[in-house]
Amino acid sequence: ADVLNNPQQYGLETPAEVITLIKETEPRREVKLNVGDTSPGAEKAVIYVTSSDRKEVMAVKKSELDNVKKPLVEFRSRELLSSATGDIQEFALSEHSKNKVVKGPVELKKSGEDRWVYVQPPYGDAQDKGANPAGNDQPPDNVEAVLTDISNLKVENTKDFIQDDAADLGKYHLDPAKNDVLRIEVERTESINTDEKGEKKRQTKKIALLVGISEKVGEKKDQYYAYIDDPKHKDIVALSANSVARLLKLVDKPDALRDRNLVALGGFRKPDALDIQNSYGLLEFRRTGPSSPPPGGASSQETWKLWRGDKVYTVDPATVQALINALTAPNQVKGFVDDPAKKKELGMDKPDAVVRIWIDSLPAEEKKDEKKDEKKDGSKEDKKEDKKEKKPEPKDKDKPAFTLSFGRLYEGHVAVQRQRGDEKTSTVVLAPSTVRDQVFQGPLAYLDKQLPPFNADRFDAVKNVTKLTLTRDGVTYEISRENKPEAPWKIDKPADFAGRTADRTAMETILRDLNDLRAVRIEADKTPEAPKLAEWGLDKPSLKAVVTLTQDNKPKTFEFDFGKETSDKSGVYLRTSLLDMIVVAGNNVVGDLKRELHDPTVFHFDAGKVQEVKLTGWLALQKPLGKNTPLTLTFKRTKGGSGWEVEPKDAIKLQPSRLDDFLKNLSDLKAVRFVAHKAKPSADQELDVDKGALRIELTVAEDKGPRKLTLTVGKEDGSFGYFAISDQLAGDIFDVRKDLFDKVKEKPAYFSGQ
Structure with missing residues (x-):
C-alpha cells in the first residue's frame, strides 16, 4: 500500500528511536534518522522512517534496519588503539x-x-x-x-x-x-x-x-x-x-x-658503491652493470670494478658479493657497546678499517653517441686516444647509506661502529670476526681471477693456433700444424721425434686450459723485482708454454711461465704475457701441460684389406713338447677374399670370426700409455719372442703396395696392460690393453674357438 505522509500515523511524531551520525572532521556534518513503527509480518515487514535530509515518511525493509534494534553496546568499536x-x-x-x-x-x-x-x-x-x-x-x-x-x-x-x-x-x-x-x-x-x-x-x-x-x-x-x-x-x-x-x-x-643486523638494506635495494679504507689504502668498488647471462639462462651476476687511485681493475663479482653478503647477513650482531670508555678501549676513536656503503646511488649510464667517434668526413678515426675509464660517483658522495668503522677484537667478535647517512648518532655493535676478515682483505683478493684468453673465442681455444712450444724438464717440444680446422698436429722438435703426429686430444686440452685460465689467487698485481721472481721460480721457469696464433699470416705469441709450487700446495706461480700480474695457477693445469704429447695410435688400417697375419710366440707351450723355439702360425687370405688358409695346415682348425675380431681390434689400436721414448726394451719386459713374447706381423694391401706392420706384446705391466713395441712407433715402449691380448697370448687354439 502507498505510504501516507502522516508522521503521527506511523509513530514518527515522537519517534521511539533517533539515530544521529556526526562527521567530526572538516567539513563537519550531522544527520539524523527517526525510526517509527514496524508493519506486521515477517519477510515483508517494513519500518517507517524520516530523516534530517528527507522529511517525508519512507518505508524501509525491516531486514535492512535490523541492526538499529540491537543494543547500543553492539555498535561500540572494539579496537582500542589502532586497527592497522x-x-x-x-x-x-x-x-x-x-x-x-x-x-x-x-x-x-x-x-x-x-x-x-x-x-x-x-x-x-x-x-x-x-x-x-x-x-x-x-x-x-x-x-x-x-x-x-x-x-x-x-x-x-x-x-x-x-x-x-x-x-x-x-x-x-x-x-x-x-x-x-x-x-x-x-x-x-x-x-x-x-x-x-x-x-x-x-x-x-x-x-x-x-x-x-x-x-x-x-x-x-x-x-x-x-x-x-x-x-x-x-x-x-x-x-x-x-x-x-x-x-x-x-x-x-x-x-x-635493537637492530641485530649490521647492515639492513631494506626491500629490494642493492649496494652499487663501496669504499673500504684499510691497511692497503683506499679501495673503491663500483657496480658497472650486469654481466652476460651464463649458459642455461640462469640469472646473471652483477659486474664490479675496483679503483685504486687512477688505476682500474676488473674484479671477481663473486668475491664482491661475498663481501656484501658478509656485511648484510641477518641477525649477526651479537652484542652492543654503549659505555663511552669501552668504545674507546675497543678503538672506535681510531678504527682499523672504515667501510662506506651507498645504495642505488650511481647515476644512470649515459648512452654513447657513436657519431662522436667519427671524423667530419664520415669515416671513423683510425687511431683513438687511450682514455682512462671514469670512476662513477654516488649522487650523495658525502652521505653514504651506512658507514662502518671497525675497531678491535673483543671476546671473539669485532667492534663495529654503525652510522647511517650523515646522522650524528651511531651505534657500536659486536659482529663476527669473519666480517673483519672480509673487510681487512687486500685488493688482490678481489681481482678477477679469470685471466684474459689469448683466443677471442674462449670456447674454441684451437682456432687459428698454429704452434705450441712446451719446455719441460729441460726438453723443448715444438708442435705445429697448418691453419686449417682439421689439420693434424706434427712434432717438429725434439729432432728425434720430428715428423711424428702429436695427440690431438692432448693439444686441445692444453690449449683449452691456457685459454680459459682461472687463477687460484692473485699473488701480485705487477711483475716484482728479480729476487722475488727467483723466489717463485719464475726467473728460470722449469715449465714454459708459448702459443702462436696466426691471423692474416701474422703470427702472434703468448707466453706462460710456470714457477715453483706454493707453500700451501694450492698451485704453482704463473707469469703470462696476457697481463702484468703474478698469479697462482691450479695444479690441474700443470698436470695437463705435462701429459703425453705423442699420438697414442699404434695402428690404423682397414681390417678388410689385411692379406696376411703371422703370429710367433707361445714358447711356454712348446717346451713340454721338447721344442725350444716359438711356434709360428700364418693366416693368408684366400684369393677370393672370403676365407683364410692356415700354415701349417694341420696346426689348428680356424674359426674365421675369431681372427676377424682380432684384426678389428688391431685396426685402431692405441697405446694405453707410453712407458719410454727412445729406449731399448729391458729383459724384465720380456719383449723377445725367445723369452715368451708374442710377435704379430701384418701385411695390409694399400694403393701404393703392401704395407708391413709389426707389434710385439711382452710381459704384463700391472694394471696398465702388456708391455709392447712396434715398428710404427720406433724407439717407443708402451702399454696395450690387457683384454685384447689375454686369450691370444694364452694359446693358439683361441683362433679355433677354444
Missing part, C-alpha cells in the same frame, strides 16, 4: 606506580619505509621485521611483532565494556596514585591528504591506553581493566592479560628490539 599496524607511526610503553615512571619509557618512531629508531632509550636502529617469540614469557624481538600486539588490543566481548565515565579509578586498579599502570601510547594516521602542491600530508593523532596491571580480574583471573586516556571520559573495559604480556616483557627489557 601500518597506521602506527610511533609508540611508547611505560610502567607507572604511585604517579612515578618506574620502567621505561620504551619509545620508538618510524623513520622511513622500513626503518624504526629508538627515541628512548637512545639505542639507535630497531629490528624492523623478524619472527615472533614462541610464547608470552619473552619480549618481542622486532617492531613488526610489537605493532601486531598493539593492533590486537581489543575488547573481545560486549560484556567486557565494564563502566562508562567511571569516577573511581581505584575500583578498577587504575588509580595512578595507588596502582601499577602500564601506559601504551601510539601516534596513528588519521588521514592522508594532498596539499596544493600535490604533496601528501599525513594527519596523525596521539592516543594512549592505560592498563591496570596490579591485579588480574574476571572469572578466570585472566584479564586487566583498562581505559583510553581521555579527559572527557573514563570508559572502563576489560582486556585479555595475554594481549599485553609481551609488551610488559618489553618494558622489562627495552633493548630487545
Whole structure:
C-alpha cells in the first residue's frame, strides 16, 4: 500500500528511536534518522522512517534496519588503539606506580619505509621485521611483532565494556596514585591528504591506553581493566592479560628490539658503491652493470670494478658479493657497546678499517653517441686516444647509506661502529670476526681471477693456433700444424721425434686450459723485482708454454711461465704475457701441460684389406713338447677374399670370426700409455719372442703396395696392460690393453674357438 505522509500515523511524531551520525572532521556534518513503527509480518515487514535530509515518511525493509534494534553496546568499536599496524607511526610503553615512571619509557618512531629508531632509550636502529617469540614469557624481538600486539588490543566481548565515565579509578586498579599502570601510547594516521602542491600530508593523532596491571580480574583471573586516556571520559573495559604480556616483557627489557643486523638494506635495494679504507689504502668498488647471462639462462651476476687511485681493475663479482653478503647477513650482531670508555678501549676513536656503503646511488649510464667517434668526413678515426675509464660517483658522495668503522677484537667478535647517512648518532655493535676478515682483505683478493684468453673465442681455444712450444724438464717440444680446422698436429722438435703426429686430444686440452685460465689467487698485481721472481721460480721457469696464433699470416705469441709450487700446495706461480700480474695457477693445469704429447695410435688400417697375419710366440707351450723355439702360425687370405688358409695346415682348425675380431681390434689400436721414448726394451719386459713374447706381423694391401706392420706384446705391466713395441712407433715402449691380448697370448687354439 502507498505510504501516507502522516508522521503521527506511523509513530514518527515522537519517534521511539533517533539515530544521529556526526562527521567530526572538516567539513563537519550531522544527520539524523527517526525510526517509527514496524508493519506486521515477517519477510515483508517494513519500518517507517524520516530523516534530517528527507522529511517525508519512507518505508524501509525491516531486514535492512535490523541492526538499529540491537543494543547500543553492539555498535561500540572494539579496537582500542589502532586497527592497522601500518597506521602506527610511533609508540611508547611505560610502567607507572604511585604517579612515578618506574620502567621505561620504551619509545620508538618510524623513520622511513622500513626503518624504526629508538627515541628512548637512545639505542639507535630497531629490528624492523623478524619472527615472533614462541610464547608470552619473552619480549618481542622486532617492531613488526610489537605493532601486531598493539593492533590486537581489543575488547573481545560486549560484556567486557565494564563502566562508562567511571569516577573511581581505584575500583578498577587504575588509580595512578595507588596502582601499577602500564601506559601504551601510539601516534596513528588519521588521514592522508594532498596539499596544493600535490604533496601528501599525513594527519596523525596521539592516543594512549592505560592498563591496570596490579591485579588480574574476571572469572578466570585472566584479564586487566583498562581505559583510553581521555579527559572527557573514563570508559572502563576489560582486556585479555595475554594481549599485553609481551609488551610488559618489553618494558622489562627495552633493548630487545635493537637492530641485530649490521647492515639492513631494506626491500629490494642493492649496494652499487663501496669504499673500504684499510691497511692497503683506499679501495673503491663500483657496480658497472650486469654481466652476460651464463649458459642455461640462469640469472646473471652483477659486474664490479675496483679503483685504486687512477688505476682500474676488473674484479671477481663473486668475491664482491661475498663481501656484501658478509656485511648484510641477518641477525649477526651479537652484542652492543654503549659505555663511552669501552668504545674507546675497543678503538672506535681510531678504527682499523672504515667501510662506506651507498645504495642505488650511481647515476644512470649515459648512452654513447657513436657519431662522436667519427671524423667530419664520415669515416671513423683510425687511431683513438687511450682514455682512462671514469670512476662513477654516488649522487650523495658525502652521505653514504651506512658507514662502518671497525675497531678491535673483543671476546671473539669485532667492534663495529654503525652510522647511517650523515646522522650524528651511531651505534657500536659486536659482529663476527669473519666480517673483519672480509673487510681487512687486500685488493688482490678481489681481482678477477679469470685471466684474459689469448683466443677471442674462449670456447674454441684451437682456432687459428698454429704452434705450441712446451719446455719441460729441460726438453723443448715444438708442435705445429697448418691453419686449417682439421689439420693434424706434427712434432717438429725434439729432432728425434720430428715428423711424428702429436695427440690431438692432448693439444686441445692444453690449449683449452691456457685459454680459459682461472687463477687460484692473485699473488701480485705487477711483475716484482728479480729476487722475488727467483723466489717463485719464475726467473728460470722449469715449465714454459708459448702459443702462436696466426691471423692474416701474422703470427702472434703468448707466453706462460710456470714457477715453483706454493707453500700451501694450492698451485704453482704463473707469469703470462696476457697481463702484468703474478698469479697462482691450479695444479690441474700443470698436470695437463705435462701429459703425453705423442699420438697414442699404434695402428690404423682397414681390417678388410689385411692379406696376411703371422703370429710367433707361445714358447711356454712348446717346451713340454721338447721344442725350444716359438711356434709360428700364418693366416693368408684366400684369393677370393672370403676365407683364410692356415700354415701349417694341420696346426689348428680356424674359426674365421675369431681372427676377424682380432684384426678389428688391431685396426685402431692405441697405446694405453707410453712407458719410454727412445729406449731399448729391458729383459724384465720380456719383449723377445725367445723369452715368451708374442710377435704379430701384418701385411695390409694399400694403393701404393703392401704395407708391413709389426707389434710385439711382452710381459704384463700391472694394471696398465702388456708391455709392447712396434715398428710404427720406433724407439717407443708402451702399454696395450690387457683384454685384447689375454686369450691370444694364452694359446693358439683361441683362433679355433677354444
